[in-house]
Amino acid sequence: MQHMKLVLEDGTVLRGRSFGAHRDVAGEVVFNTGMTGYVETLTDPSYRGQILVTTYPLQGNYGVPARRAKGSVDAPFEADEIQVQGLVCVEHAKHPSHHQSASSLGAWLTESGVPAIEGIDTRALTRKLREHGTMRGWIMADETPVEVGMARAHTVEMAKVADLVTVRETVVYEGGAQRILLVDTGCKDNIARSLLARGATVVRVPHHANLREMVKGCDGILLSNGPGDPKDLPGLAAQVRGLLDSGIPIFGVCLGNQILALAAGGDTYKLKYGHRSQNQPVQDLLTRRCYVTSQNHGYAVRDESLGGDWEPWFVNVNDGTNEGIRARGRPVSSVQFHPEASPGPEDTAFLFDDFLRLAGAMARGR
Amino acid sequence: MFGQYLPKKPRRVLILGSGALKIGEAGEFDYSGSQAIKAIREEGIQTVLVNPNIATIQTSEGMADKVYFLPVDPENVEEVIKREEVDAITISFGGQTALNCGVALDDRGILKKYGVRVLGTPVDTVRDTEDRLRFKQRLDEIGVKTARSAACNSPDEVHAAVREIGLPVILRGAYSLGGKGSAICETPEQLDAALVRAFGGGTAQVLVEESLRGWKEVEYEVVRDARDNCITVCNMENLDPLGIHTGESIVVAPSQTLDDDEYHMLRTIAIRTIRHLGVVGECNIQYALDPESRDYRVIEVNARLSRSSALASKATGYPLAYVAAKIALGYSLPDLPNAITRRTSAFFEPALDYIVCKFPRWDLQKFREVDNRIGSEMKSVGEVMAIGKTFPEVIQKALRMIDIGVTGLDPEAFEFDNLENELRNPTPRRMLALCAAFAKGMTVDAVHALTRIDPWFLNQIADVVRFRDEIKKPALETETLRDAKKLGFSDIAIAKLRGETEAHVRSERLKHNIRPHLAQIDTLAAEYPAETNYLYLTYHAQADDVATSWRKKVLVLGSGAYRIGSSVEFDWCCVNTVKAAQELGYETLLLNYNPETVSTDYDVCDKLIFDEITQETVLELWDREAPEGVVVSMGGQVPNNLAIKLHRAGVKVLGTSPESIDRAEDRHKFSGLLDSLHIEQPRWTSTTDVSPENLARVIAELGGFPLLVRPSYVLSGAAMCVVHEPQHLKNYLARAVSVSPEHPVVITRFESNAKEIEIDAVADQGELVLWAISEHVENAGVHSGDATLVLPPQKLYMETLRRIKRIARDIAAALHITGPFNIQFLAVENMVKVIECNLRASRSFPFVSKVTGVNFIREAARRMLGVATPVSCEALELDYVAVKAAQFSFSRLAGADPTLGVEMASTGEVGCLGDDLPEALLKALMATGFRIPKKGVLLSLGPVGDKYRFEREARILQARGLTLYATPGTADVLREQGIACTVAWKDSDDKHPSAVQLLNEGAIDLVINIPRSYDNQGRPDGYRIRRRAVDLNVPLITNFQLARAAVDALDPARPVELKPLDWASYLARNHRSA
Helix, strand or coil: CCEEEEEECCCCEEEEEECCCCCCEEEEEEEECCCCCHHHHHCCHHHCCEEEEECCCEECCCCECCCCCCCCCCCCCCCCCCCCCEEECCEECCCCCCCCCCECHHHHHHHCCCCEEECCCHHHHHHHHHHHCCEEEEEEECCCCHHHHHHHCECCCHHHHHHHHCCCCCEEECCCCEEEEEEECCCCHHHHHHHHHCCEEEEEEECCCCHHHHCCCCCEEEECCCCCCHHHCHHHHHHHHCCCCCCCCEEEECHHHHHHHHHCCCEEEEEEEEEEEEEEEEEECCCCCEEEEEEEEEEEEEHHHCCCCEEEEEEECCCCCEEEEEECCCCEEEECCECCCCCCCCCCCHHHHHHHHHHHHHHHHC | CCCCCCCCCCCEEEEECCCCCECCECCHHHHHHHHHHHHHHCCCCEEEEECCCCCCCCCCCCCCCEEECCCCCHHHHHHHHHHHCCCEEECCCCHHHHHHHHHHHHHCCHHHHCCCEECCCCHHHHHHHHCHHHHHHHHHHCCCCECCEEEECCHHHHHHHHHHHCCCEEEEECCCCCCCCCEEECCHHHHHHHHHHHHHCCCCCEEEEECCCCCEEEEEEEEECCCCCEEEEEEEEECCCCCCCHHHCCEEECCCCCCHHHHHHHHHHHHHHHHHHCCCEEEEEEEEECCCCCCEEEEEEECCCCHHHHHHHHHHCCCHHHHHHHHHCCCCHHHCECCCCCCCECCCCCECCCEEEEEEECCHHHCCCCCCCCCCCCCCCEEEEEEECCHHHHHHHHHHHCCCCCCCCCCCCCCCCCHHHHHHCCCCCHHHHHHHHHHCCCCHHHHHHHHCCCHHHHHHHHHHHHHHHHHHCCCCCHHHHHHHHHCCCCHHHHHHHHCCCHHHHHHHHHHCCCCCEEEECCCECCCCCCCCCEEEEECCCCCCCCCCCCCCEEEEECCCCCECCECHHHHHHHHHHHHHHHHCCCEEEEEECCCCCCCCCCCCCCEEEECCCCHHHHHHHHHHHCCCEEECCCCCHHHHCCHHHHHHCCCCECCCCHHHHHHHHCHHHHHHHHHHCCCCCCCEEEECCCCHHHHHHHHHHHCCCCEEEEECCCCCCCCCEEECCHHHHHHHHHHHHHHCCCCCEEEEECCCCCEEEEEEEEEECCEEEEEEEEEEEEECCCCCCCCCEEECCCCCCHHHHHHHHHHHHHHHHHCCCCEEEEEEEEEECCEEEEEEEECCCCCCHHHHHHHHCCCHHHHHHHHHCCCCCCCCCCHHHCCCEEEEEEECCHHHCCCCCCCCCCCCCCCEEEEEEECCHHHHHHHHHHHCCCCCCCCEEEEEECCHHHHHHCHHHHHHHHHCCCEEEECHHHHHHHHHCCCCCEECECHHHCCCCEHHHHHHHCCCCEEEEECCCCCCCCCHHHHHHHHHHHHCCCCEECCHHHHHHHHHCCCCCCCCCCCCCCHHHHHHHHHHHC
């Protein structure tokens, strides 16, 4: 069993045992407190370029289902491939058990070329990240000199990460009559599945597609989640700005919320250590109702930067950060959390119903 | 800010407790009731509590404004409603007892009559969840699946339903707790047998259900407020598949083998269901989940706080009962702060970064004739919770915590004659049978096929068993030692495997700096800072989460698992010790691992360490926290047993010195001490020699039979036995010696016609400070924990009392006692002999403290911490009488013979107050399930003398207009005395009507059956009568003195009024007279 280490930019070195690929990688180190859903999380494109630390100590308990056919959007995968740079946990299951399990987590990571370390006190690591803020980190073999490992580590250029995670070309998932334009900035497949399950046809386009062109024949636009800083996508924000008054309903999720805010002339900022968990409480500011949500974001919308024709929609009950915005008098809104869940609670899945209902009503009105 | 979703703030709220601890309803309701009281009082609302369980924390001073030690039944509660003019009631914090009482109050229109609002979940929702048919219909409305089933009102209907569903099926009674009366039936014969029992206990409705045996059992704890905000606080997965009652199951939280889709599918259904049912507050929902697909069934919803919610609360740190109480008062979840972090809101779902394992504790070996298998009925009497980072770590901790003498996953702990049978038909030893199977080379697949336990668990157990070989290797690698600790092996376990001492393993560990770290339970996996001091130790952490303060501090050791002989009373002692120490400015650390306790609440002590109570753990805490000392005398025998070991390891034990404790515990030393003080004791001897010559010597030395024998290493009456003839003595000795050749067996002259008396006392440096003397209603021979205690004594000579006090004073001085102690005496006339002395708090300390109004434990704790302020205690001058009565759970232990003996059998107790003995006794008996007979009484008095001595009582029963039935021998004597009665034949007489028949027909509503003391075996008639009475829920008295006292209290010539008076009203009488 090979030993590996996680090196942090503050000089911390944590040693553990390898249970994935033997490869040197670098990335922003982030923690997630979810207790289930490692398949969904590892394939979530929003984690592209990051080293994931799980606070839940046991990973891989129920194994990994058989790999899906390329081009399908089948659950529980959120993309065809693992997206993270590396995985850090307390212990992985050597003997997974589940009726759908086809391989162990370790085997899947190894096959996918993704390094993984176990035997790390991830709670202590999380406290460090919480106090210091997210840090850059490197995973390498224990015997590799740190400078050597750092120099040769595989890394993702975050400013251009959206190009890595978006679809190459337009894909249409045939459903019902209603057509939704899904703008892919690293979209989780469950957003597409959520729309398909509600009877919509999904037109999934790259983030740099000509939206004004592509939206023709569509009833609504969904701005997807994705990795990185929203300000690295000024072109997309500009395109969205041009569509705000078109009367076409727009709904954004996660990065989509930030893109919409930028399009509306607002501002975004980087959180100290982000929200990555399945237990984030948000409150609907109008109804005062609260929901438990799944979240994964490092950036947030600055409420007060929005103009008078915009209003905050949801707020995080724990830290008061923005969890959604909406335009006054226009069918445009977005949320910072993940109503598609997967992983996580399904409390806010009704937002897809609302969006499609709105899109239907607007289409009839046109 | 008061809850905005309640139209009007209540003025005075009535809280119903759960009564005595019993199987299926234990200490968890002291926790939930205590939390509810705190939550309601904070709002400036007055609280009135009805709960006869005098040993609870919720019935202590500083909790509810008014406390009534009365039975939780509609009659008594109505009186309290009237007297207190309450305007609201909570029925969801006192288990099934409170819930049933609340529904009955509503049914009878009492709540409406007095304008009492039900706070929280509406009664109609409760009915929806309790009535199986309504429940199914309600869930059908929203397309949520329940097991295919039929509610049946007669055995014929059951047979029809079974034809429809097909065997196997499960039978359950509606409105029952702990799976009472439920059974899995695979054959028509099993079905017939189960029907008798199911319809027996007055159950009107029985549910026949498809058997989902082998499916996973998963539970969610759900909280919903009146604004429809709804969360699931925790989910839990049973290691044992469906078919084993969840109270009997080993449970882990969070679920381990569910993928995200399954987890959230069930979570979403939980929220939909609870919203549809309209629960306001807390509830749990139980599922069956097919391990081969995603198919599921909802098994049940408990619309109240439950054992699971107490567990979930301790597992996550989320104060479920407190939040439920606030919601009942109209708060919404987002309004409430997260009490752990104090920075975030109560509307969130805890993220765990650890795993917990709940493990039940059974005491089945204490019962004769009991069925040893575990299944759909609950039989366990307590539970433990282990916290760690991995499954091996927690399961090994848990196995040690239940305190059955095993060191963890040890394949050699027991010999199994038929391993396959053991695996197929689970018993309490199941985990160890698994280990034995793996050690013998059985595969995980084979074990899975027999047990249906998920391979995820089995594989890890097999890994641990295999790892033992690594530990046994001659040279112990540092990494192996480190891995062993991470896998949850204790120092003792490693030492045993290597043939070394615990001290040696510990020093090896310290040499390589292999030590556990303290990790916080903070509800959100370190995502936000938390101010919690709820901690556990794990070898998977690389740093402590919390710093050590510089304050002076004291470490209190808790009571561990509840078991027969040790339960909530010791938790009361620990909580009061913590409070006393806090008052004196100490930082208090508490070590305990029982999730059913108040002592493990997040707001009781300053630092709660939820971990094993062992020398290994205490030394780890001693080293890092450096407390002034450790309190071992408040948690019962578990911590007390550590006294001398800790002392030798250099730990300062507070109070009485460990050498003195050892002098009281060691039979030889203690006997010598009594002799030197000229204190009488029953004649005794000890031996390991079973030769006829030696036995003859022993018998002659002790003056003949009967004799009491017990192995000297066991505690609290375990494995004790009374023998009446040489052959029994020889058999017993041979068995005991073969089990444990190094420990001699202690044989005592058994005094059968003596009274038994106890003193509970506090001393300071050998000087008696406080004392209370209680007498037993039963003669010696009934374990003190099963006996009915009277305080102050009603039938003792002043001279006896003086002698007892003098003896207590002499022993206190000789052992230089500082702290609590208890001595038990035998008395014949004025002759007093000492049977036992415990230099620790005893079971009756809460009772004597509450009855006298002087908190003995607070005083003891202060003395132990060196603070002496004068106190006075007038325990003998009380202007009222208190009775402590035992609660038995025989009805849950199928087959167990419900008789009393030298081994304790009761699971709980109550304490009630009255103007005189009859009033207090009746209240106490009624609080443990006794009902005043209205139809017929069956008398079956075994010993000849008893038959004659019962004349007066028989006439009293007759004068009450009751029909007397008597077994043939007893009937002869009654008729001789001119008392009319009907013969109730024994089964072996084969004549009509038989006693069992009469019971079945409902002609009898009280059975007085006094077994001959030596008819333990081979006389099944009496057993059948007793057992049938228990199965039919007919009150049963098996002790002669208690029978006389109870009947005396029913004398129509001296009618007893059961006054609904609160605790303070009684205490106030003393102040007047003082």
